[in-house]
């Protein structure tokens with residue numbers, strides 16, 4: 001039995017995934033396959049590092065130790081062939097807060113900012129909340145995978161004089177792990193039109209063979225001049241509540257502007273638990289991650305095979321990375337609200353409505369498979385009974 005088979009009761013832990021089911025849907029007995037965290041305990045090395053800190057009993061202001069920089073640099077180099085120096089690394093309480101800081105530092109209100117549709121929904125929020133203009137380019141679906149529509153992107157970049165593009169690499173909700181060729185073409189396009197790129201690489205470690213993740217900044221030496229990478233150990237190691245993330249910025253002009261905004265907002269100080277957990281994760285978490293990836297891959301294979309056999313009307317986008325499956329229910333011809341109502345009220349499962357990721361997500365859902373297999377089976381069987 002795998003450590004990931006153990007079912008932990010997360011109810012009454014203030015878990016967003018579990019404890020907001022009742023308040024959101026007014027029903028007991030729902031199974032959650034929404035909110036992108038995992039129902040697995042973190043690696044014992046991380047718990048030990050946090051416990052050691054807790055035991056010493058004083059929780060005052062904390063310096064960012066060189067050992068943390070070293071852990072991050074070593075991880076990125078070993079796992080992703082991505083070379084960083086200490087100077088390249090800034091810290092932030094989260095990847096989404098980093099997006100806000102970068103937008104505030106490097107663009108002006110009213111500027112046009114481009115994202116894909118569908119994509120992780122807070123990209124839309126951060127653009128709209130900072131009063132920038134939201135420009136969308138639809139992803140194209142080919143052979144059950146999302147592809148970028150470079151012609152459409154270029155047309156929109158020129159038409160709206162786009163200043164910045166936010167890339168989701170790997171892509172949430174589609175699970176695409178962009179290839180080096182795709183990233184090359186994207187980078188050339190952005191460079192040609194002087195568009196800054198933010199590459200959100202929070203899912204960088206959750207990638208299944210034979211796919212390989214490449215950081216946008218490793219594609220060509222000059223891509224570092226007009227790009228910023230944001231990432232975190234929190235997604236990989238299931239630490240989302242600990243709130244800690246990194247911004248990798250190699251261009252000193254961009255970095256100065258980011259640091260200036262961080263200073264204005266008093267944002268440069270980071271929660272100590274996040275620092276400790278991140279260092280332990282990167283130094284000691286590789287074995288745990290390898291085991292996790294096998295488990296996730298098996299869960300995804302199982303879910304896809306099950307759905308193919310039991311509910312062939314659902315079109316499946318099998319992820320190359322992430323633990324999220326993008327499912328197309330359009331053959332059922334249900335409006336989005338009716339689809340969600342059927343899932344919640346009839347099947348008793350809660351997922352993310354595809355429409356929340358953009359208009360291309362209509363009649364789709366995002367299904368989170370990162371849970372013990374027994375829960376996954378229970379949820380899929382409930383769906384099969386309802387939709388068969």
Ligand SMILES: Cc1ncc(COP(=O)(O)O)c(C=O)c1O
Pocket residue numbers: 036093094095096097120168172200202203232234240244245
């Ligand atoms: C692409 C992407 N970026 C950012 C986040 C959240 O990052 P944070 O919690 O550090 O703000 C998520 C969480 O699911 C995500 O999928």
